[in-house]
Amino acid sequence: MNKKEVAEIKRRFKKESCTIQRMCGCYVDAEKNKLVTFSQSFLNLEDEEFYKYLEIANKGLSGTMGNNLLELEFPMDEEAIGGRQQILMALRASKLEDDSLLDTYYDLIIDTYDYVGNYLITIYYDVYDVPMKGTDELAMDESDEVYEYLLCCINPVALSKPGLGYLEGENRIGARIRDWVVGATDTAFLFPAFTQRSTDIHSTLVYTKNAKEPHEEFWENGLGCGSKRTSTQKRDAFLNMVVQALGPDNEDTNDAVLDVQQSLNDFILLEKEKIDKDATIPLDGDMVSEILTESGVSEQKAEKIKNSYESFFEETLPDAEELLDTKAIKNNEVRVEKKLLQEKVVDLTKQLEDAGVITKEGEEIDVIVKVRPEKVDDITTAFVDGKRCLVIPMEEDEEVRINGESTLS
Secondary structure (H helix, E strand, O other), rough: HHHHHHHEEEEEEEEOHHHHHHHEEEOOOOOOEEEEEEEEEEOOOHHHHHHHHHHHHHHOOOEOOOEEEEEEEEEEEHHHOHHHHHHHHHHHHHHOOOOOHHHHHHHHHHHHHHOOOOEEEEEEEEEEEEEEEOOOOEEEEEEEEEEEEEEEEEEEEEEEOOOEEEEEOOOOOEOOOEEEEEEEEEEEEEEOOOOOOOOEEEEEEEEEEEOOOOHHHHHOOOOOOOOOOHHHHHHHHHHHHHHHOOOOOHHHHHHHHHHHHHHHHHHHHHHOOOOOOOOEOOOHHHHHHHHHHHHHOOHHHHHHHHHHHHHHOOOOEHHHHHHHHHHHHHHHHHHHHHHHHHHHHHHHHHHHOOOOOOOOOOOOOOEEEEOHHHHHHHHHEEEEEEEEEEEEOOOOOOOOEEEEEEEEE
């Protein structure tokens, strides 16, 4: 599935276009006991509940493809009788009206979902008449096929925070009653997948709120699918390889990591000019070695990182953009600006020394800098090497006169 196909399904989760036929659920406590189960027609819900359950469904298809959303395939043996894909097929065929089958599936989730605390399981059943699209990508009135699907969401449930409130019955301010509140969706899956705007019973789309530590145990044991690494996991693994090869995590290493990220960003920009805008850039070991060399990493350390990289990503190469840390790129921009400012300060200091304006340490001197009136509003301050400095914007050919005696350019 791609983001357009995900967005098309999410458009179903609005009041005016919602056709969800049925919803069922199970509330589980920290000891894995089923406290409450329910099953009802979705469109008959009261408005307040209706919108809250739609919010849960929406969250189950949110985030970035490849990071929060991953498409997983079922192995062939899971599609045989007794396989976990077959249970989902049976649930879909029952339209969530078989309580015994639902109870069995709740047990499967409880046994394979590793979570400490209470949580809510909700399963939605919907039927979507998929409209045909013309060559201009505009939807036509005719239906191309019927997409019948399930969406399952798992949400943590926790006690509300303690606090004071108005106790109406006693007409006083006191400790408010703490309620069990359903939190944001943590894990979800869509079955079957909606691949190329068509039913794909061989795949499921999974959602994880935490891209660093997704519930892989549920993907593997609850759904019966193999796991995939999220973009966050790939980026963190690559970062760890670089740090481990360069040495302890100190200032020099941090600067080197920023250099690597900048070289990676430059590499991506160059490659993007050669390919289609939607194409990916599978990053192999030789490309990584080239990026590391460009960033100043020694040949020996670059070879070590390359070997670790090829071993870790042996089965599937990541897209180059998955390894890019946007925060690191921004931090590098700040670092470059700071370095340029430091160089300017050194240069100005030297000019002041040459002009005889700066005296020995401890001696006082009055310095008057004349600035054109229109530039006064542009004067700012900045910290350079821990010292607060006055920053006056200058043109390349502009002169500064100090004490009316020396001219610096």
